[in-house]
Amino acid sequence: MKILVCINNVPDTTTKVKFIDKKVFDTAGVQWIINPWDELALTRAIEIKEAQAASVEKITVINVGLADSESTIRKALAIGADDGVRINYDAKDSYAVAFQLAEYIKKENYEIIMCGTESSDYNGAVVGGMLSEILGIPSVSSVSFLDIVEGKVIVKREIDGGQETIEAHTPFVAIVQKGIANEPKIPSMRGIMTSRSKQLQVLEAFPTEVFTEFVEYELPKPKAGCKKIDAENVKELIHLLHTEAKVI
Amino acid sequence: MSVIVYTENWDGKFKKLSFELVSYAKDVAKKLNTSLIALSIGNVAEDELKKLSNYGAVKVISVNENKLKDLDNQAYTSVIAEVAAKENANAIIFAHNNTGKAIAPRLSVRLKAGLVTAVVSSPITTEPFMVTKKVFTSKAFANITIKTPIKILSLMQNAFGLIEAAEAFVLEQYSPALGDEMKTEVIDVKKVSGKILLTDADIVVSGGRGMKGPENWGSIEELAQLLGAGTACSRPVSDEHWRTHEEHVGQTGKVIAPTLYIACGISGAIQHLGGISSSKCIVAINKDPEAPIFEAADYGIVGDVMKVLPEMISAVKELKGI
Numbered sequence: 313m314k315i316l317v318c319i320n321n322v323p324d325t326t327t328k329v330k331f332i333d334k335k336v337f338d339t340a341g342v343q344w345i346i347n348p349w350d351e352l353a354l355t356r357a358i359e360i361k362e363a364q365a366a367s368v369e370k371i372t373v374i375n376v377g378l379a380d381s382e383s384t385i386r387k388a389l390a391i392g393a394d395d396g397v398r399i400n401y402d403a404k405d406s407y408a409v410a411f412q413l414a415e416y417i418k419k420e421n422y423e424i425i426m427c428g429t430e431s432s433d434y435n436g437a438v439v440g441g442m443l444s445e446i447l448g449i450p451s452v453s454s455v456s457f458l459d460i461v462e463g464k465v466i467v468k469r470e471i472d473g474g475q476e477t478i479e480a481h482t483p484f485v486a487i488v489q490k491g492i493a494n495e496p497k498i499p500s501m502r503g504i505m506t507s508r509s510k511q512l513q514v515l516e517a518f519p520t521e522v523f524t525e526f527v528e529y530e531l532p533k534p535k536a537g538c539k540k541i542d543a544e545n546v547k548e549l550i551h552l553l554h555t556e557a558k559v560i
Numbered sequence: 561m562s563v564i565v566y567t568e569n570w571d572g573k574f575k576k577l578s579f580e581l582v583s584y585a586k587d588v589a590k591k592l593n594t595s596l597i598a599l600s601i602g603n604v605a606e607d608e609l610k611k612l613s614n615y616g617a618v619k620v621i622s623v624n625e626n627k628l629k630d631l632d633n634q635a636y637t638s639v640i641a642e643v644a645a646k647e648n649a650n651a652i653i654f655a656h657n658n659t660g661k662a663i664a665p666r667l668s669v670r671l672k673a674g675l676v677t678a679v680v681s682s683p684i685t686t687e688p689f690m691v692t693k694k695v696f697t698s699k700a701f702a703n704i705t706i707k708t709p710i711k712i713l714s715l716m717q718n719a720f721g722l723i724e725a726a727e728a729f730v731l732e733q734y735s736p737a738l739g740d741e742m743k744t745e746v747i748d749v750k751k752v753s754g755k756i757l758l759t760d761a762d763i764v765v766s767g768g769r770g771m772k773g774p775e776n777w778g779s780i781e782e783l784a785q786l787l788g789a790g791t792a793c794s795r796p797v798s799d800e801h802w803r804t805h806e807e808h809v810g811q812t813g814k815v816i817a818p819t820l821y822i823a824c825g826i827s828g829a830i831q832h833l834g835g836i837s838s839s840k841c842i843v844a845i846n847k848d849p850e851a852p853i854f855e856a857a858d859y860g861i862v863g864d865v866m867k868v869l870p871e872m873i874s875a876v877k878e879l880k881g882i
Contacts, residue, residue, distance in 0.1 A: 549859060
């Protein structure tokens with residue numbers, strides 16, 4: 313089987329978020345990483361390939377973004393993806409991103425397409441679902457386990473209060489979340505060396521429509537501050553939660 | 561024209577967030593000068609369905625088909641698309657949770673309807689149709705406009721609250737035309753019933769590394785039980801397998817927005833705060849006065865959580881007269 317992992321290039325999760333005139337995310341000093349859920353998806357894909365080389369022919373990573381996301385794609389190649397694709401498009405709208413991915417996938421034949429459940433920048437949680445609908449193929453969301461067992465793809469989906477085990481018919485989109493892999497894989501020195509010679513194909517963007525438009529950013533209002541209660545007076549805390557905050 | 565709100569039940573009872581969604585959808589319907597229809601998929605009794613009219617639904621459509629007992633993303637999308645067409649919907653509202661994330665994006669493509677997820681506001685304007693959404697894991701918000709005639713929104717839990725607006729109860733049982741869309745096959749289900757769902761809990765008691773070990777979780781569970789709360793934990797705790805990863809709240813775990821979040825022995829790494837910062841009220845107990853959790857908290861006790869928790873339990877018991 314061929315696996316495609318969709319990766320997004322996002323600011324490091326510890327980034328202090330700032331904006332220029334409410335309109336532009338200030339990228340000064342920002343470290344860029346593979347979106348954490350996408351990184352877990354990639355890690356799981358590589359784990360499966362390492363465990364059963366015969367089942368996985370190739371792992372491709374794909375990103376919709378501008379040239380500055382290439383170092384993130386290279387990192388994915390260093391971790392263990394076989395080749396990379398970048399669609400040169402300044403992503404602003406989730407549908408437009410899903411459309412770019414779909415246009416690429418239509419021409420290829422990947423059995424398993426993996427997406428992280430959301431990206432840590434715009435928190436949309438939509439690209440995987442939209443992509444599968446554009447392609448007209450099944451999607452399984454909230455996936456916390458994926459494996460290939462005797463040629464069948466078995467996934468587990470988190471549901472309210474439990475878990476379902478599902479046999480997915482390929483091709484399909486697995487929208488993955490925490491649990492899919494334990495720790496993201498760290499690139500080895502050899503991985504970093506070989507990543508330089510792996511193929512990174514750059515494609516021009518496909519013409520698309522957009523459904524939504526960004527207007528401006530706002531920062532949350534600062535908190536009023538924490539009311540400290542003496543450790544010897546725990547009763548006072550419960551009293552305040554009851555009478556002042558009115559939450560218990 | 562109409563607004564449709566997709567409501568969710570758990571074991572035949574509506575989740576609290578469903579009533580919040582109906583309240584929110586009613587507000588959207590008013591702003592669009594149209595009426596609100598609530599849609600329920602699953603086996604829900606009539607007296608339970610009636611509750612949806614208490615929050616402003618002028619009609620409740622109930623779809624109860626055995627074929628839909630498992631959430632199949634495509635089949636559910638087809639059913640909702642069919643109801644949306646039948647009712648000439650110009651807005652469809654979901655919760656921003658696992659179900660909303662599974663269906664809303666597909667429906668968006670199916671209906672060519674712009675989707676904004678993780679919404680935290682009512683429409684600010686309707687022409688153009690603009691709402692505020694959470695971005696950068698609650699570190700910021702963005703105002704977004706939807707350019708398509710049909711709008712789809714998914715609402716963050718606790719972003720709007722409950723507003724009662726009783727309407728006469730009108731129920732329509734509806735049988736959608738189900739094709740062979742069931743393309744995924746559920747082969748096994750493991751599910752507990754009766755437990756308080758973390759993502760639907762009003763109060764959450766959560767433990768971090770400061771709890772020292774899994775053997776000390778008894779007091780967290782006791783406090784949670786007294787408060788009718790769900791239990792949660794920080795990432796190191798689930799990584800160490802002290803608790804299951806289903807309890808992990810934080811950026812890569814579950815993102816929750818309860819009315820009250822009690823953080824016991826959690827330092828408050830930025831990734832953890834991303835998962836809880838939309839909570840209405842945050843209480844922090846930590847022995848380190850410099851712990852970042854206190855910056856996010858409304859109330860705090862600097863002290864040993866092992867000593868403070870038992871005292872909280874007795875104070876709550878006293879308050880409740882137990």
